[in-house]
Amino acid sequence: IDWKLHIASHNNFPTAAGLASSAAGYACLVQTLAFLYGVEGEELTAIARQGSGSACRSLYGGFVRWHMGNRSDGSDSLALPVAPAEHWPELHIFILVVNDARKKTSSTKGMQFAVETSDLIAHRAKHCVPERIAALIQAIASRDFQKLAEITMRDSNQFHAIALDTYPPCVYMNDVSHAIVEFVHSYNEAAGEIKLAYTFDAGPNACLYVLERDVCAALVAIKTSFPNEEEHSVEYVKGIPVGCELKESNGFNGNASLPINNKNLLKYIIHTRIGNGI
Secondary structure, eight states, rough: OOOOOOOOOOOOOOSSSSSSSHHHHHHHHHHHHHHHHHHTTTTHHHHHHHTTTTTHTTSSSSEEOOOOOOTTTTOOOOEEEEEEEESSSTEEEEEESSSSSSSSHHHHHHEEEEEHOOHHHHIIIIHHHHHHHHHHHHHHHHHHHHHHHHHHHHHHHHHHHHHHHHOOOOOOOOOOHHHHHHHHEEEHHHSSSOHHHHHHSSSEEEEEEEGGGHHHHEEEEEEHHEEEEEESSSSTTEEEOOOOOOSSSSSGGGTTTTTOOOOOSSSSSEEEEEOOOO
């Protein structure tokens, strides 16, 4: 405890923009200090949670569940693994960065406002969340993308309904966010099944789930529906390289039913997948 520590934290993705930068930062901080001081155990997730709730899930890789716990001091509110990353390596993610600026209302304050003023949040916590967690765990276990996708999108919609039910309302999604929602549903309708799933955290940026076999088709459709003057730049699609080019198509497989939006609504795209944790 007599050591003097200099801590420098840097992100390679947007900070305070609704993409879990605080979760990543606090998880890295706790894990680094744990290595330094030789501390191990499940309680590390509870320590990380005190900095950012979602940080408790970021200490592990793969699919992780944050358990609510029952103790008044929150000491049993821990994160535990559900399945390792290698359980479902075909699951990929596109992050569509709409705005990488710091958001107006932080996730913590937004949740506090919701608890204090929303009439809907109690119903969500008591009835919706437990059932959906059980269904999601089952979907992950069986690698059922259709079920995972539908629950994820429904839950994202409900989360933002809670945000709007706060007083005053917390508005995280913007017009581009809603355009992405419309695009995903149009894409799935054109495909004849759910091939893309959106989820929005406390911000305007979208995370889209897609299976590996549909990555190229999905990226082509994204670039078609959201044209961008920088789409051929190496800085536009970041992360894991995608070996496909934009085809001369007005939508999914030549289907003209996809909405075509104004140019340059997206700042850039990150292609990633489920990771192995810290």
